[in-house]
Amino acid sequence: MAKCAKCSGDDLRTKRENGGVYGMNKLPLGKGKKGTVAMDSTVCISCGNVEFTISSDDALRRIADTWERP
């Protein structure tokens, strides 16, 4: 079972691709039609921590190709 990275609570809720008009769940990747990727957001009910996860392999490949390592 998934646990919160912050408080180790296990009461997590997730919502996939709830971007829509709420642009916060979209990560900009570049120009064009596929310029953004929707992120799954997971919220910890215990402490309110929010995590974003990308579940699109295509988008992850694009990021690996075009983004720099920190």
Ligand SMILES: [Zn+2]
């Ligand atoms: Zn938590």
